Amino acid sequence: MIDVKNLTKSFGDFTAVDNLSFEIKSGEVVGFLGPNGAGKSTTMKMLTGFLKPTSGEIRIADMAMDTSCKAIQEKIGYLPEGAPAYGDMTVLQFLHFIAEVRGLKGEKKTHRIADVVAQVELKDMLDRPIDNLSKGFKRRVGIAQAILHDPEILILDEPTDGLDPNQKHQVRKLIQNLSKDKIVVISTHILEEVSAVCNRAMIIAEGKMMFDATPADLIKKSRYYRAVTVHFNQFADISGLGELPGVNEMEVDKSSGKVTLFPIKGADLMPIVAEHIRQGNMPVDLLYSEPGRMDDVFRTMTTAGGEVK
Numbered sequence: 521m522i523d524v525k526n527l528t529k530s531f532g533d534f535t536a537v538d539n540l541s542f543e544i545k546s547g548e549v550v551g552f553l554g555p556n557g558a559g560k561s562t563t564m565k566m567l568t569g570f571l572k573p574t575s576g577e578i579r580i581a582d583m584a585m586d587t588s589c590k591a592i593q594e595k596i597g598y599l600p601e602g603a604p605a606y607g608d609m610t611v612l613q614f615l616h617f618i619a620e621v622r623g624l625k626g627e628k629k630t631h632r633i634a635d636v637v638a639q640v641e642l643k644d645m646l647d648r649p650i651d652n653l654s655k656g657f658k659r660r661v662g663i664a665q666a667i668l669h670d671p672e673i674l675i676l677d678e679p680t681d682g683l684d685p686n687q688k689h690q691v692r693k694l695i696q697n698l699s700k701d702k703i704v705v706i707s708t709h710i711l712e713e714v715s716a717v718c719n720r721a722m723i724i725a726e727g728k729m730m731f732d733a734t735p736a737d738l739i740k741k742s743r744y745y746r747a748v749t750v751h752f753n754q755f756a757d758i759s760g761l762g763e764l765p766g767v768n769e770m771e772v773d774k775s776s777g778k779v780t781l782f783p784i785k786g787a788d789l790m791p792i793v794a795e796h797i798r799q800g801n802m803p804v805d806l807l808y809s810e811p812g813r814m815d816d817v818f819r820t821m822t823t824a825g826g827e828v829k
């Protein structure tokens with residue numbers, strides 16, 4: 521449904537988006553991850569037809585962006601970075617305005633507005649000028665206008681930025697409920713958000729694609745994936761732990777009495793470590809297998825070198 525080939529955007533001699541290629545199919549919820557300035561928003565602006573690529577091709581629903589931009593935009597709901605425009609309109613005026621632009625009329629318009637107002641909980645703000653709203657409520661208005669015409673494709677640039685924890689939860693649920701027959705592309709700096717709502721994660725750094733697979737595959741790239749952590753509640757002789765078969769490395773945090781054992785590739789450390797602790801009758805509070813840490817993969821992939829083994 522979305523087909524991007526060799527997409528590049530340069531500003532002068534600076535390349536913000538560098539030769540990206542990907543396809544996105546119906547039902548996919550894609551999370552764009554990447555450091556500030558990586559090119560996420562620039563890519564989204566090109567996907568929504570607001571910015572012309574320097575080179576490369578975007579096809580959406582079998583139409584080419586450079587010849588069918590308007591027809592493509594009808595299929596897309598877009599939440600841009602920052603707040604929505606027309607700050608002197610009230611929330612309700614703004615939603616009516618957008619509904620009309622999107623071709624909604626009569627009862628259908630009234631129903632859709634009522635639906636989205638309920639979905640993003642804007643009921644108490646309808647008569648306030650948008651300029652006077654708090655950051656989070658402005659964001660909600662932005663989400664409301666993006667979903668108003670029930671688009672097949674939703675492109676949301678940091679949808680939960682500035683929202684309180686309850687609204688974050690609400691918006692994530694909304695995205696999950698929307699996503700069954702749609703394409704949703706979100707950008708976010710909240711790594712857990714990708715595991716929570718996305719079935720595909722793309723990491724972009726310096727305009728280039730560093731990773732494109734499921735969040736589960738992403739977390740497997742963490743050096744912590746299947747590492748075993750032991751919390752001791754008093755002094756213990758830990759020298760034997762680092763010598764156990766399958767242990768590649770041992771990290772000791774003396775202040776908290778925590779030891780993490782990293783496996784050599786493919787090794788299953790838990791039974792070996794558990795047995796060692798039992799035999800030595802060691803003073804252990806907590807013993808667990810690490811699920812992997814997104815922040816550590818993100819850091820490795822987006823800082824110098826980039827490659828994760």
Ligand SMILES: Nc1ncnc2c1ncn2[C@@H]1O[C@H](COP(=O)(O)OP(=O)(O)OP(=O)(O)O)[C@@H](O)[C@H]1O
Pocket residue numbers: 531536554555556557558559560561562563
């Ligand atoms: N109109 C423009 N003119 C010149 N440079 C631009 C323009 N728009 C974006 N850039 C540059 O392109 C790069 C990518 O910006 P972009 O906004 O896409 O990053 P991002 O991944 O969305 O970052 P953030 O996480 O901070 O939102 C940045 O270095 C930015 O300064």
Ligand SMILES: [Mg+2]
Pocket residue numbers: 560561562601677
């Ligand atoms: Mg951005």
